[in-house]
Amino acid sequence: MYFTWKKLYETGLEEIDNQHKKFLTIINDLHKELTENKDFKTVEAIINELKSYAEYHFKTEEKLFEQYNYKGEELSEHLKKHKDFENFIEKAISNISSSKSIITTKLADYARKWLIEHICGTDVKFVKFINQNN
Ligand SMILES: [Fe+2]
Incomplete structure (x- = not known):
């Protein structure tokens, strides 16, 4: 599934929103490659x-x-989410290099779901914190 940007994904921090959009673009590129060209490299x-x-x-x-x-606790949870994604990517990279075969769209699906959850769950809490404390 492609990932479309929605207004509700805006955190209000411009730098973060722009980075999330770029993140989304890479995930969509991955989905496209996995469903269309399927070129391993x-x-x-x-x-x-x-x-x-x-x-x-x-x-x-x-x-x-x-x-x-x-x-x-919020900070530890947030850092753990970052770590989870890093581990997921590491695993994907080692799977790819060992199998040398095309992986499924599950990879892009996981990344998409992770990013939505990251923006709407984790990042929103941080932005709320900034707004309440500054
Ligand atoms: Fe983020």
Whole structure:
């Protein structure tokens, strides 16, 4: 399934929203490759791009956590979600390099669901925190 941006995904932090849009674009590219061209090398390249972009995005958010002195259980939960995604990507990369065969669209589906949950669940809590404390 392709992932369409909706207004409800906007957190109000422009930098974060732009990064989420880019994140979404990479996931859609992955879905497209997995359903249309199915080129192994391209899939591999997109997954690597997704990995670096996720790392970049998480770093941006983690800098904001520090800047706004975000802490406690919400912070640990949020960091755990980032770690979950990193582990998922690591696993996908090692599966690809060991099997050398095309993987299913489940990969893009998981990434899409994860990102929606990340934006609407986890990030929304952080933005609420910023608004209440600043
Ligand atoms: Fe985010």
